[in-house]
Amino acid sequence: MDSSSDFDTQSTAFLDWFKAQPGTQFHPSLRIVDLRDRSAGRGIIATQDIAPDTELFTIPRSIIISEETSTLAKKLPGIFSKEETTRTTTTSGDIDIDLDDDDDFEESVPDSWLNLILILLYESLHHKTSKWFPYLSILPQRSESFNTLMFWDDRDLLGLSGSAIPSKIGKESATRMFTERILPVVKRHSDLFYSDPDSGTTELSDTALLERCHIIGSLIMSYAFDLQPDQDSDSGSEEDTEMGENDDDGWIEDRGDHNGSSNTSAHTKSTMGMVPMADVLNADAEFNAHLSHGDDSLTMTSLREIKAGQEVLNYYGPLPNGELLRRYGYTTPKHSRYDVVEVPWSLVKTVIVSDYKWSSLPSQKGPTMVKKILTEIERDSDFRFELGLDMNNFDNTKDNEADVDPTANAGFILERDSGDPDDQGLCPVDAKFISFPEELVDVVRHVVTMVLSASDPTQTQSKNKPAKSKSNKNEEVKKIKTTTLEILSLVVRRRLDQYPTTIQDDENLLLLDKTTTGRARMAIDVRLGEKRLLVEALEWTEGKLAKYRE
Numbered sequence: 001m002d003s004s005s006d007f008d009t010q011s012t013a014f015l016d017w018f019k020a021q022p023g024t025q026f027h028p029s030l031r032i033v034d035l036r037d038r039s040a041g042r043g044i045i046a047t048q049d050i051a052p053d054t055e056l057f058t059i060p061r062s063i064i065i066s067e068e069t070s071t072l073a074k075k076l077p078g079i080f081s082k083e084e085t086t087r088t089t090t091t092s093g094d095i096d097i098d099l100d101d102d103d104d105f106e107e108s109v110p111d112s113w114l115n116l117i118l119i120l121l122y123e124s125l126h127h128k129t130s131k132w133f134p135y136l137s138i139l140p141q142r143s144e145s146f147n148t149l150m151f152w153d154d155r156d157l158l159g160l161s162g163s164a165i166p167s168k169i170g171k172e173s174a175t176r177m178f179t180e181r182i183l184p185v186v187k188r189h190s191d192l193f194y195s196d197p198d199s200g201t202t203e204l205s206d207t208a209l210l211e212r213c214h215i216i217g218s219l220i221m222s223y224a225f226d227l228q229p230d231q232d233s234d235s236g237s238e239e240d241t242e243m244g245e246n247d248d249d250g251w252i253e254d255r256g257d258h259n260g261s262s263n264t265s266a267h268t269k270s271t272m273g274m275v276p277m278a279d280v281l282n283a284d285a286e287f288n289a290h291l292s293h294g295d296d297s298l299t300m301t302s303l304r305e306i307k308a309g310q311e312v313l314n315y316y317g318p319l320p321n322g323e324l325l326r327r328y329g330y331t332t333p334k335h336s337r338y339d340v341v342e343v344p345w346s347l348v349k350t351v352i353v354s355d356y357k358w359s360s361l362p363s364q365k366g367p368t369m370v371k372k373i374l375t376e377i378e379r380d381s382d383f384r385f386e387l388g389l390d391m392n393n394f395d396n397t398k399d400n401e402a403d404v405d406p407t408a409n410a411g412f413i414l415e416r417d418s419g420d421p422d423d424q425g426l427c428p429v430d431a432k433f434i435s436f437p438e439e440l441v442d443v444v445r446h447v448v449t450m451v452l453s454a455s456d457p458t459q460t461q462s463k464n465k466p467a468k469s470k471s472n473k474n475e476e477v478k479k480i481k482t483t484t485l486e487i488l489s490l491v492v493r494r495r496l497d498q499y500p501t502t503i504q505d506d507e508n509l510l511l512l513d514k515t516t517t518g519r520a521r522m523a524i525d526v527r528l529g530e531k532r533l534l535v536e537a538l539e540w541t542e543g544k545l546a547k548y549r550e
């Protein structure tokens with residue numbers, strides 16, 4: 001860790017550099033500060049009260065590191081301009097590379113994330129002579145500087161047992177992508193990448209280069225912005241664009257998930273960039289500043305009054321703490337409102353087949369009958385499609401893709417109703433659990449209906465069975481609803497059992513053991529938040545059941 005004087009010297013050098021760039025502005029009541037005592041690196045605080053709607057700082061597009069400004073993009077124009085010509089999207093959504101177009105096709109790096117990796121790799125190998133030197137100097141450059149999950153070892157990750165988040169780290173797929181798409185470009189143009197003796201960089205081994213790609217990839221994931229075109233040309237209303245808001249989706253999130261997977265269509269020319277000063281701001285689920293993207297510059301504006309001493313905070317989106325940890329390497333109490341728990345379809349099946357005590361089924365034949373019904377459901381492609389069981393409902397960054405069982409990765413996401421932040425960056429309503437995902441309820445109810453009717457002797461008798469009375473029908477509906485809720489309740493309990501520690505254990509760790517810090521503490525925040533959500537779901541279910549049983 002840098003001494004605090006080195007840290008401050010670098011901050012000052014960066015601020016001086018920033019202010020010296022044509023077109024920048026920096027509000028005099030702001031200061032870059034050292035927040036490492038609370039594991040938040042650098043941040044910006046107000047030194048005087050700042051009124052709402054104040055321009056905090058302005059960043060001309062010319063000082064953003066991106067394809068538009070980079071020396072590398074100018075030196076290798078072929079690589080950075082090929083995306084429209086060498087790639088097409090097939091109807092299935094797969095990417096096809098047009099081999100006839102150019103025999104250098106393997107060098108095309110169509111994803112804005114990969115483009116920025118190449119650019120930053122080049123700049124880091126030329127950092128001493130780079131025009132961004134003071135800016136590059138304040139960015140984390142070593143793996144030890146990151147707490148994103150990519151850099152956690154197996155022992156650290158044990159703290160996240162039970163959570164689905166470790167399965168989304170995607171280190172292998174990122175390594176594959178770097179090996180296939182970045183290393184060949186660097187090797188082919190080694191004269192360019194290693195051309196700066198002043199920066200003292202000799203040719204890197206594949207291992208060292210891959211390590212650097214991971215560092216830069218993580219840097220981009222936690223620092224870069226999706227650069228939107230001039231908002232004046234957007235289709236949104238003027239008021240919305242001025243507020244940096246989007247009509248339909250609430251706050252625009254200008255940070256994508258670039259975890260080794262392209263999330264932009266091959267034909268969408270989206271650019272990512274490193275935005276000096278904007279990325280010095282930390283963030284939270286309640287925030288007080290917003291970046292708007294203008295024609296020539298980007299402007300950070302206060303959304304409400306920022307009192308002297310308060311931190312200026314940006315917004316990274318409605319992320320659960322697990323996701324915040326994976327992408328950004330930290331957790332906050334306010335982000336727990338967005339916590340989620342993934343419930344695998346396999347767990348739901350186990351509960352239905354083996355755990356739930358079907359009172360109306362003969363104990364011998366019961367499980368076989370239920371299994372048969374589930375198999376039929378899984379075979380029914382319409383049903384699977386409707387329930388999303390064919391799709392990987394979980395993140396596509398999973399390393400272990402299910403080749404055999406199309407439902408292996410299927411699952412349901414439990415979450416609260418959390419609402420959007422308001423136009424001042426505040427969350428006015430409490431987040432609360434108000435229902436299970438519709439698909440989960442539908443599938444359980446469907447199974448319950450089938451099982452109950454298969455085990456109902458009046459259903460299996462002759463076609464001339466007497467019509468059911470209204471009260472019988474009501475009873476039947478009630479039975480289906482209560483059985484569905486009982487199964488959901490059991491699913492939640494079993495999901496809770498998948499965490500090695502209880503809520504009480506975790507709360508004790510946090511309360512009694514004040515030495516629980518860093519990664520261990522953040523892991524507790526994630527798993528505790530998920531378990532609290534499960535308990536909320538359980539209480540909600542039991543409340544509903546109590547009403548039906550009255």
Ligand SMILES: C[S@@+](CC[C@H](N)C(=O)[O-])C[C@H]1O[C@@H](n2cnc3c(N)ncnc32)[C@H](O)[C@@H]1O
Pocket residue numbers: 038039040041042043138139140222223278279280281282283284327328329330331332
């Ligand atoms: C865009 S940078 C913000 C500046 C950063 N603090 C620095 O020192 O360079 C994003 C990173 O800052 C840290 N960060 C952002 N918001 C934070 C918060 N509320 N608490 C702790 N760390 C935070 C995380 O490490 C995150 O990956």
